[in-house]
Amino acid sequence: MNIRFYNARIITMEEPIKVIEGELWVQGNTIIYVGDGLDQEKVFKENNFEPVIWDREIDCKGNVLMPGFKDAHTHSAMTLMRSYADDMPLQDWLNKQIFPIEAKMDYDDVYQLTKLAVLEYLTSGITGVMEMYLDPYAIQDAFNDCGMRNVQVSGINKFGPSLEELEKRIQVLNGKNELSSFMMGFHAEYTCSKELLQDISALAHKYQAPVFMHNSETALEVKECVERYGVTPTVIFDQLGIFDYGGGGYHCVHMSETDYQIMKKRNLIAVTNPASNLKLASGICPISEFLKKEIPVAIGTDGPASNNCLDMFREMFLVTGLAKYRDNDASSVDALDVLKMATVNGAKAMGWSDCETLSVGSKADIIMIDLNQPNMQPIHNIPKNIVYAGSKQNVKMTMINGKILYEDGQFHIGVSPKDVYEECEKISKRLYEES
Amino acid sequence: MNIRFYNARIITMEEPIKVIEGELWVQGNTIIYVGDGLDQEKVFKENNFEPVIWDREIDCKGNVLMPGFKDAHTHSAMTLMRSYADDMPLQDWLNKQIFPIEAKMDYDDVYQLTKLAVLEYLTSGITGVMEMYLDPYAIQDAFNDCGMRNVQVSGINKFGPSLEELEKRIQVLNGKNELSSFMMGFHAEYTCSKELLQDISALAHKYQAPVFMHNSETALEVKECVERYGVTPTVIFDQLGIFDYGGGGYHCVHMSETDYQIMKKRNLIAVTNPASNLKLASGICPISEFLKKEIPVAIGTDGPASNNCLDMFREMFLVTGLAKYRDNDASSVDALDVLKMATVNGAKAMGWSDCETLSVGSKADIIMIDLNQPNMQPIHNIPKNIVYAGSKQNVKMTMINGKILYEDGQFHIGVSPKDVYEECEKISKRLYEES
Numbered sequence: 001m002n003i004r005f006y007n008a009r010i011i012t013m014e015e016p017i018k019v020i021e022g023e024l025w026v027q028g029n030t031i032i033y034v035g036d037g038l039d040q041e042k043v044f045k046e047n048n049f050e051p052v053i054w055d056r057e058i059d060c061k062g063n064v065l066m067p068g069f070k071d072a073h074t075h076s077a078m079t080l081m082r083s084y085a086d087d088m089p090l091q092d093w094l095n096k097q098i099f100p101i102e103a104k105m106d107y108d109d110v111y112q113l114t115k116l117a118v119l120e121y122l123t124s125g126i127t128g129v130m131e132m133y134l135d136p137y138a139i140q141d142a143f144n145d146c147g148m149r150n151v152q153v154s155g156i157n158k159f160g161p162s163l164e165e166l167e168k169r170i171q172v173l174n175g176k177n178e179l180s181s182f183m184m185g186f187h188a189e190y191t192c193s194k195e196l197l198q199d200i201s202a203l204a205h206k207y208q209a210p211v212f213m214h215n216s217e218t219a220l221e222v223k224e225c226v227e228r229y230g231v232t233p234t235v236i237f238d239q240l241g242i243f244d245y246g247g248g249g250y251h252c253v254h255m256s257e258t259d260y261q262i263m264k265k266r267n268l269i270a271v272t273n274p275a276s277n278l279k280l281a282s283g284i285c286p287i288s289e290f291l292k293k294e295i296p297v298a299i300g301t302d303g304p305a306s307n308n309c310l311d312m313f314r315e316m317f318l319v320t321g322l323a324k325y326r327d328n329d330a331s332s333v334d335a336l337d338v339l340k341m342a343t344v345n346g347a348k349a350m351g352w353s354d355c356e357t358l359s360v361g362s363k364a365d366i367i368m369i370d371l372n373q374p375n376m377q378p379i380h381n382i383p384k385n386i387v388y389a390g391s392k393q394n395v396k397m398t399m400i401n402g403k404i405l406y407e408d409g410q411f412h413i414g415v416s417p418k419d420v421y422e423e424c425e426k427i428s429k430r431l432y433e434e435s
Numbered sequence: 436m437n438i439r440f441y442n443a444r445i446i447t448m449e450e451p452i453k454v455i456e457g458e459l460w461v462q463g464n465t466i467i468y469v470g471d472g473l474d475q476e477k478v479f480k481e482n483n484f485e486p487v488i489w490d491r492e493i494d495c496k497g498n499v500l501m502p503g504f505k506d507a508h509t510h511s512a513m514t515l516m517r518s519y520a521d522d523m524p525l526q527d528w529l530n531k532q533i534f535p536i537e538a539k540m541d542y543d544d545v546y547q548l549t550k551l552a553v554l555e556y557l558t559s560g561i562t563g564v565m566e567m568y569l570d571p572y573a574i575q576d577a578f579n580d581c582g583m584r585n586v587q588v589s590g591i592n593k594f595g596p597s598l599e600e601l602e603k604r605i606q607v608l609n610g611k612n613e614l615s616s617f618m619m620g621f622h623a624e625y626t627c628s629k630e631l632l633q634d635i636s637a638l639a640h641k642y643q644a645p646v647f648m649h650n651s652e653t654a655l656e657v658k659e660c661v662e663r664y665g666v667t668p669t670v671i672f673d674q675l676g677i678f679d680y681g682g683g684g685y686h687c688v689h690m691s692e693t694d695y696q697i698m699k700k701r702n703l704i705a706v707t708n709p710a711s712n713l714k715l716a717s718g719i720c721p722i723s724e725f726l727k728k729e730i731p732v733a734i735g736t737d738g739p740a741s742n743n744c745l746d747m748f749r750e751m752f753l754v755t756g757l758a759k760y761r762d763n764d765a766s767s768v769d770a771l772d773v774l775k776m777a778t779v780n781g782a783k784a785m786g787w788s789d790c791e792t793l794s795v796g797s798k799a800d801i802i803m804i805d806l807n808q809p810n811m812q813p814i815h816n817i818p819k820n821i822v823y824a825g826s827k828q829n830v831k832m833t834m835i836n837g838k839i840l841y842e843d844g845q846f847h848i849g850v851s852p853k854d855v856y857e858e859c860e861k862i863s864k865r866l867y868e869e870s
Contacts, residue, residue, distance in 0.1 A: 079812070083819035087766040119809035123828060278756030279823070281765040309810045309824035314749065321713035330716040331522040374554035375744045375827075377514070377856045378863040384518035388714070389744035392810075392828040393558060409844075421812045428813040 001402060002027050002052040008060035009371070009382065010034060012358040013067050013343050017336050019382050024065050026364040027052055029402035034358055047360075063396060064369035064382060066339075067358055068127025069312040070346025072271040073250040073300025075133045076117035076142075077110045080428060081305035086279075091220065093280065098305060102134060104431050110135040112423040114142035119417055120310040121148065122406035125367035125395040130212070130271070130300065130350050132185060132250075136169055140180045146413040147403050149365060151350045153185035153212045156200065157192050163199050170207060179401060181351070184247070188214035189225050189233040194240075201241040208245050210351070212271075213237070215249030218282045222254045234259035243268060248349060250300060251276075252290075253283040263295045269349045270295055272341075274318035275309075276302035287323040288332050298345040299338075313390045316342055320387060335387035368397035436837060437462050437487040441472060443495035444806070444817065447793040448502050448778050452771050454817050459500055461799040462487055464837035469793055482795075498831060499804035499817060501774075502793055503562025504747040505781025507706040508685040508735025510568045511552035511577075512545045515863060516740035521714075526655065528715065533740060537569060539866050545570040547858040549577035554852055555745040556583065557841035560802035560830040565647070565706070565735065565785050567620060567685075571604055575615045581848040582838050584800060586785045588620035588647045591635065592627050598634050605642060614836060616786070619682070623649035624660050624668040629675075636676040643680050645786070647706075648672070650684030653717045657689045669694035678703060683784060685735060686711075687725075688718040698730045704784045705730055707776075709753035710744075711737035722758040723767050733780040734773075748825045751777055755822060770822035803832035 003026040010020050012034060023037030032052075033043060044051045078098075085097035105113075110133070121129060128149040131139060136152050143150040152173065156166050173182035184207065186192055186200050204211050215233050216222050222232055229236045235258055237243055243262065248269035252259075263270065272285040290297045299319060301310045316338050323333035347356040354363050371379055375389045386394075398406040405412050438461045445455050447469060458472030467487075468478060479486045513533075520532035540548075545568070556564060563584040566574060571587050578585040587608065591601050608617035619642065621627055621635050639646050650668050651657050657667055664671045670693055672678055678697065683704035687694075698705065707720040725732045734754060736745045751773050758768035782791040789798050806814055810824045821829075833841040840847050 079809075082813065082824060083816040086816075086819055086823065087769055089765050093765070116809055116812055123809060275752070275756065278760045279765065281759045281763050281767075284760065304824070307823070308819070309826070311810070311826060314752065314826075317710070317749065321710065324716040325713045325719065328716050330524050330528070330714065332716075334522055372853070372856070374514075374551055374558060374852065374856075375746070377551055378517065378860050380863065381518040381521075384521055384743070388521065388742070389517060389739070391744070391746060391749075392826045417809065418807070421807070421809075425813050428815065 001055045004054045004057045005060050005065055006037060006057065007062060008065045009062060010358060011064060011066040011383065013340065014357045014359055017339070017383070019064075024358060024366070025052070026366070026402050029364055031358055031360055031362050031364050033360060060368060061372065063371050064386070065358065065366055066369065067343040067356070068365040068367045068398060068400065069125050069342045070298065070350060070355070071121065071126045071129045071301050071310065071312065072298035072346040072349045073273055073302055074117070074129050074131055074310065075303030075305070076129065076131055076139065077105070077113035077133055078303030078305040079113045079116045079424065080105070080109070080431065082308045084432070085305055086308070089281070093306070101431055105134060107135055107138040109427045109431070110138035111142045112420065112427060114139050115146060115415065115420050116424045117304065117310060118143065118146040118148045118413065119411060119420060122398045122411060122413075123395060124311045124313065124392050125369070125398050126310065126312055127365035127367065127398060127400045128347065128350060128352065128355060130346070136173055136182065140173055140176065144177050144179055147179065147400055147405050149179045149352075149355070149400055151181045151183055153183045155185060155187045156196070157187035158196060159191070163203065167203065183212065183351070184209040185212040188217075188221070189236065190221055197237070197240050197242065204242060204245055210245050210247035211242050212247050213249060215252055216254045216259065217251035217277070219254050232256055232259055234262050238262045238266065251282065251285070253277055253285050255286060255289070260289065260293050260295065264293055268295065269298055269345065271298045271300045271349060272319060273300045273302040274322055275314055276306040278318070279308075280306055284322045284326045286326070287319060288327050291333065291337065296345045296348060297341045298349040299341050311392055312342055313392060316387050316390070335384040338387045339383050364399055364402040366399045367395060370394045370396040436490045439489045439492045440495050440500055441492065442497060443500045444497060445469060445793060446499060446501040446818065448775065449792045449794055452774070452818070454499075459793060459801070460487075461801070461834075461837050464799055466793055466795055466797050466799050468795060495803060496807065498806050499821070500793065500801055501804065502778040502791070503800040503802045503833060503835065504560050504777045505733065505785060505790070506556065506561045506564040506736050506745065506747065507733035507781040507784045508708055508737055509552070509564050509566055509745065510738030510740070511564065511566055511574065512540070512548035512568055513738030513740040514548045514551045514859065515540070515544070515866065517743045519867070520740055521743070524716065528741070536866055540569060542570055542573040544862045544866070545573035546577045547855065547862060549574050550581060550850065550855050551859045552739065552745060553578065553581040553583045553848065554846060554855060557833045557846065557848075558830060559746045559748065559827050560804070560833050561745065561747055562800035562802065562833060562835045563782065563785060563787065563790060565781070571608055571617065575608055575611065579612050579614055582614065582835055582840055584614045584787075584790070584835055586616045586618055588618045590620060590622045591631070592622035593631060594626070598638065602638065618647065618786070619644040620647040623656070624671065625656055632672070632675050632677065639677060639680055645680050645682035646677050647682050648684060650687055651689045651694065652686035652712070654689050667691055667694055669697050673697045673701065686717065686720070688712055688720050690721060690724070695724065695728050695730065699728055703730065704733055704780065706733045706735045706784060707754060708735045708737040709757055710749055711741040713753070714743075715741055719757045719761045721761070722754060723762050726768065726772065731780045731783060732776045733784040734776050746827055747777055748827060751822050751825070770819040773822045774818050799834055799837040801834045802830060805829045805831040
């Protein structure tokens with residue numbers, strides 16, 4: 001499909017971040033033009049384009065086009081546990097509510113429950129996710145069948161899978177299709193033995209791969225790690241060589257000065273999950289510290305069992321609101337910083353250099369933000385409006401890889417939402433009745 | 436209009452709170468029936484109803500009907516300052532950005548900017564607001580013309596209005612129309628002299644009226660009050676007799692044990708504004724303390740200059756999320772408590788005994804929550820789904836006083852949203868260019 005967007009306000013997210021008025025053209029899965037679009041023939045000629053015939057010309061009516069949000073930490077199929085396991089501490093929540101029910105999930109369950117999450121990502125303008133969950137084959141099939149860009153991160157831990165299986169996944173699940181990739185990672189320090197961490201490090205060296213994991217989410221996790229190894233999780237990972245090819249951590253709530261130094265030195269990315277950290281009483285991520293030390297921050301929703309929704313607008317407001325509270329400074333972490341975390345930095349974490357901004361040659365992962373809604377009026381400072389006042393209701397369109405998957409409340413992912421809801425309801429009934 | 440809702444899941448919010456499946460009937464502005472609706476004729480007869488002819492019969496398709504949310508603290512026309520005055524401390528924000536521009540607003544400005552807020556309330560399922568702002572005549576006209584239920588609270592302070600004008604407002608603006616009322620109140624301790632506080636107390640005694648005000652929003656406010664009077668704002672208000680007929684406070688972030696005792700003794704209501712308190716770095720309201728001491732809590736958005744949106748879903752998540760963080764306890768303040776704050780307790784604060792629940796004889800202030808959206812699936816625990824995962828996108832209908840003012844994204848308030856946006860854009864340009 002060749003699509004011309006016109007009458008748009010465009011935030012490309014290229015530095016310096018600004019709002020331009022004009023047009024954006026998509027050919028297949030690629031952005032081929034961003035500009036005033038006043039003279040199409042001239043632009044075709046000057047830029048050496050083949051004149052394209054537009055399959056659609058979309059009047060944006062002054063609405064915003066911007067890069068889709070990148071959800072840099074999630075467990076999609078935990079849609080199963082939404083509202084099933086609330087109001088309990090993290091360790092109880094994992095051991096008593098989450099792990100037992102996860103043990104029963106099969107390929108079809110994970111496939112359908114992941115599709116349910118995709119529907120939700122699309123409503124929130126999320127065009128790419130960094131996933132960590134069970135059954136990566138089912139997950140990749142679900143994302144791929146829906147057209148959702150994704151990178152899976154291995155969540156290996158002492159309960160599985162084997163190192164051989166992990167290596168097989170790295171080989172099989174990379175390059176199988178253009179929307180999906182598979183990265184090195186493990187669940188967390190507290191679910192891995194030292195030997196396993198050493199084996200993971202060896203594998204990271206073999207593939208020269210960045211590594212991601214849950215890191216320093218709770219004070220208890222850090223305390224127990226210090227009791228075990230005499231150092232924090234970040235330090236033991238670094239000592240074992242796990243960060244030799246970069247990567248980063250999910251949560252990163254309870255950080256020491258040494259931890260920051262390691263993150264800076266190894267070019268690591270901190271992925272913050274503010275709603276989950278509040279709901280599980282884990283704490284508040286030190287966003288301003290990361291910014292001061294020039295450690296990039298990306299944003300994740302975490303899974304729907306701990307959040308309980310997959311909504312980048314809620315996360316964006318929390319990132320800045322909680323930083324202002326934590327720093328006791330209403331000027332901490334401004335809206336542009338947050339927008340960058342939710343788009344560019346997420347893409348960086350996922351290794352997608354061609355999905356960071358709306359620039360010529362980049363993949364067409366684009367959302368349209370509806371300004372013709374009361375919460376976006378008056379139209380004064382659009383980035384502030386989006387970060388401080390935006391909501392899912394403002395997502396008018398979500399395009400991934402040049403395909404419009406969500407527009408005006410309708411989904412175009414090859415299956416009806418109703419069918420997905422019914423399948424997931426059946427799975428939920430079956431798994432919980434069995435338990 | 437006589438409207439029959441069927442195939443509904445109904446949360447009446449009557450204790451014990453539960454979800455019932457059935458029908459809800461509205462005659463004019465009143466709920467006349469809630470039940471299984473299996474035999475209409477029988478129900479008509481048994482309940483001594485006049486058989487009504489339905490103007491509309493609405494298939495709810497399993498979606499939720501519940502009482503509309505009550506926004507118990509807002510400054511609607513501050514839509515003007517949305518994204519104009521962010522990222523600065525409260526006192527600077529008030530003195531440098533807010534007060535100067537407010538001084539220029541006239542009747543028409545306040546009228547249009549309040550209408551813009553009404554559009555936003557409707558998208559978030561808010562059916563009643565407790566308002567405090569300039570030009571109460573313009574505000575009441577705007578709310579009334581839109582069909583929005585409202586109670587205005589006087590925001591008198593040392594800059595105005597006069598006590599005579601306040602008394603006139605109490606007399607003129609009460610009973611002028613059925614959707615509106617006007618209550619005693621003042622801005623805050625730090626904007627009133629002791630003499631003015633004494634005069635307000637005298638007026639409260641004359642009308643035997645409850646009194647509301649901003650109270651203990653920031654640590655600085657409490658500190659300066661203690662320096663001035665030797666006691667906290669709550670204590671000085673009580674000493675002056677301001678609470679002799681009840682009322683409550685907005686924000687209530689920095690509270691002492693004595694403050695709690697006064698609130699309990701005087702049957703006061705604490706109105707929490709979590710998003711505003713984060714964004715202005717004011718602090719976290721001690722919700723669990725209020726609950727433990729059985730002091731009722733209601734929820735307000737505060738104005739769109741400090742929040743910056745009017746979204747009860749964001750506030751509800753913050754109420755419980757921040758309580759869990761503050762208490763370091765993931766089981767603090769469960770979803771049912773929050774739903775009660777956002778509905779029943781808000782109505783109590785506003786003095787609307789006939790708007791608390793969906794019970795026979797109550798006013799038809801009803802919202803429909805769309806469960807056929809991915810963030811509400813699977814349908815296991817509906818109150819938790821709404822509080823932890825709900826969003827504006829789930830508001831399928833907002834009815835106030837028996838009239839559907841918002842349905843499937845369309846507004847029915849007698850004016851097109853586009854016209855309101857254009858008017859407010861003009862006002863914004865004029866006032867800021869003048870400044």
